[in-house]
Amino acid sequence: xxxxxxxxxxxxxxxxxxxxxxxxxxxxxxxxxxxxxxxxxxxxxxxxxxxxxxxxxxxxxxxxxxxxxxxxxxxxxxxxxxxxxxxxxxxxxxxxxxxxxxxxxxxxxxxxxxxxxxxxxxxxxxxxxxxxxxxxxxxxxxxxxx
Amino acid sequence: xxxxxxxxxxxxxxxxxxxxxxxxxxxxxxxxxxxxxxxxxxxxxxxxxxxxxxxxxxxxxxxxxxxxxxxxxxxxxxxxxxxxxxxxxxxxxxxxxxxxxxxxxxxxxxxxxxxxxxxxxxxxxxxxxxxxxxxxxxxxxxxxxx
Amino acid sequence: xxxxxxxxxxxxxxxxxxxxxxxxxxxxxxxxxxxxxxxxxxxxxxxxxxxxxxxxxxxxxxxxxxxxxxxxxxxxxxxxxxxxxxxxxxxxxxxxxxxxxxxxxxxxxxxxxxxxxxxxxxxxxxxxxxxxxxxxxxxxxxxxxx
Numbered sequence: 001x002x003x004x005x006x007x008x009x010x011x012x013x014x015x016x017x018x019x020x021x022x023x024x025x026x027x028x029x030x031x032x033x034x035x036x037x038x039x040x041x042x043x044x045x046x047x048x049x050x051x052x053x054x055x056x057x058x059x060x061x062x063x064x065x066x067x068x069x070x071x072x073x074x075x076x077x078x079x080x081x082x083x084x085x086x087x088x089x090x091x092x093x094x095x096x097x098x099x100x101x102x103x104x105x106x107x108x109x110x111x112x113x114x115x116x117x118x119x120x121x122x123x124x125x126x127x128x129x130x131x132x133x134x135x136x137x138x139x140x141x142x143x144x145x146x
Numbered sequence: 147x148x149x150x151x152x153x154x155x156x157x158x159x160x161x162x163x164x165x166x167x168x169x170x171x172x173x174x175x176x177x178x179x180x181x182x183x184x185x186x187x188x189x190x191x192x193x194x195x196x197x198x199x200x201x202x203x204x205x206x207x208x209x210x211x212x213x214x215x216x217x218x219x220x221x222x223x224x225x226x227x228x229x230x231x232x233x234x235x236x237x238x239x240x241x242x243x244x245x246x247x248x249x250x251x252x253x254x255x256x257x258x259x260x261x262x263x264x265x266x267x268x269x270x271x272x273x274x275x276x277x278x279x280x281x282x283x284x285x286x287x288x289x290x291x292x
Numbered sequence: 293x294x295x296x297x298x299x300x301x302x303x304x305x306x307x308x309x310x311x312x313x314x315x316x317x318x319x320x321x322x323x324x325x326x327x328x329x330x331x332x333x334x335x336x337x338x339x340x341x342x343x344x345x346x347x348x349x350x351x352x353x354x355x356x357x358x359x360x361x362x363x364x365x366x367x368x369x370x371x372x373x374x375x376x377x378x379x380x381x382x383x384x385x386x387x388x389x390x391x392x393x394x395x396x397x398x399x400x401x402x403x404x405x406x407x408x409x410x411x412x413x414x415x416x417x418x419x420x421x422x423x424x425x426x427x428x429x430x431x432x433x434x435x436x437x438x
Binding site for chain 1: 293328329330343344345346349351352354355356358359360362363388389390393394395396398403404405406407408411430431
Binding site for chain 2: 001036037038051052053054057059060062063064066067068070071096097098101102103104106111112113114115116119138139
């Protein structure tokens, strides 16, 4: 059983949905050593989130932002308004989407479907750096261990 | 520590919510050997998803389909429309529900509540086969190992 | 590799969003022994759910309840109505939010962000006890093992 854990500081992203697959994969080279295992990503924030979705047409990310902002709109009688009109909708989106994703590892690679990518979903208007905990565990491939 | 990983090809399901608990359990007989562990299901697609919900009254699945289609409606000014009016709502539902579920294993069985079942959520109008990666890991029950 | 699994009986909570972080952490003292690992929480119900969100201002929890009840409203032509008007919306919220959360463990502690807390989300009007399966696995810290 092999464990790896890294803290990744993501640069500030603008409000919206952003592909971070290669950034994550490059940060965990130890991934290649695992014959079978899991990768767990955890975002340490409550106004941004993680999800897995289409990695090709950038229009999908534009529509995701518009749709989630329609599902959790700013125009709602929120009580918690001190941190700005985008804050409470950000908390709701964070729970709709979730603060973690987990992806199986097979033969040293993430077993993503061909159209799947990892998204950082930034729900605040003002971009800030976000902290991501990457935890990987599994069974090492003996052949790759030398 | 014991690991099992299987790729399951699911048959085409019609648009809607479908119980797949027994299909999944039957595909992983090694489950029974684990005293404690976890099962992780990962769907390699971005227009279908997985969730856990009521396993009894089929009306619940009918209402789930109607409700999620109201939350992520086809009537919305999407930019990404080339793949049909059901495609962009499918991506939104996939992120609302998620591409994975994970369930604890206790004494060789999934520790599901009595009313819980695993759903495949098909969000496209046209049914297609879907690929599911089942990963199971845990501590083997020595008594069951012989 | 070390595994711990506990079944936690949560007391009845009123409809809404409730912080349960310390209750969970106190129930798993073995957590402190792990240098690196994961904690998985699984709720064995289909009309309540788990999520991670802001642990400070209680108004956030009030707004979460109002917002999720607007996203999955009682006023909808549901077919499954036998168990009361709050039942079908409860199932939808359970799938929107999810029946599990997983949190990385680093140096014997949950690696939560400073503003993150674990929520039990009770979606039924009538409060009932809820059962939570807590599974923890990881690599023990040798120094803490004596």
